[in-house]
Amino acid sequence: MRIATWNVNGLRARLEFLVLWLRERRPDLVGLQELKLTEEQFPHSLLETEGYRAVVHGQKAWNGVAILSRHPVTVTQKGLPGQEEFGARLITADAGGLSFTTIYCPNGKDVGHPDFPRKLAWLETLATHLRGLHRQDRAAVVCGDFNICPAPIDSWNEGLLRGTIFHTAEERARFAAIVEGGLLDLFRRFHPEARSFSWWDYRAGAFPRNQGLRLDLLLATPDIAERLRSVEIDRDYRKKKDDRIPSDHAPVFADL
């Protein structure tokens, strides 16, 4: 089974890219973030012709998450309870014999911005919510755009950026509390030393210079980590394809 996460940065702008990727990689289960559309605008029928059912938690213009599945999928949660005012950023479904959650963490903007403490509170709420979810003691995946560099190795320049957004001790402590609830970072488990990134700013030639961050993660319970065969950051799909503009995030996928 192939599971994946991808921040598409606007599904309507990325639809051709998404279809090409689905055809080439054939994932079974995909968490998508930053749809930037309402559920009514979601291209259900087009994706059905590609072999995918979808559950969607959307909103106008911003945020929005969805789960695509080649197999039957049942939504069990839309939205992070208590944090709804921060937008449509969480969805959970049962599919493929596991609980699959995808999240889009608030960006936080910078450490002095009012959104920064709100981001920390959102992460604390997520940790508490996931502990409740995982108390059911079943196979679970939590994936998405965490908007955190989990460790110095996950940044192109920790020395320059330490203490700035994505690189603070406060964010890393909230992230540690999430994984300490019983989740493993599949990419880091499979590639303990790799300096690989999943996001590169559109500006300043960041992608050709490989000035990126690893913000997009597949977390899973230990029973799933035991089944892990490979994990890959799909850097090819951060590249322009013909005249199509890529998302600023690459997909990440794992084979179980």
Place this chain on the structure above:
DNA sequence: ATGTCGGATCATATCCGA
């Protein structure tokens, strides 16, 4: 070079968020 995107609007140019 804070150099680019996607989406919305008091729209065909400018803003906001990332």
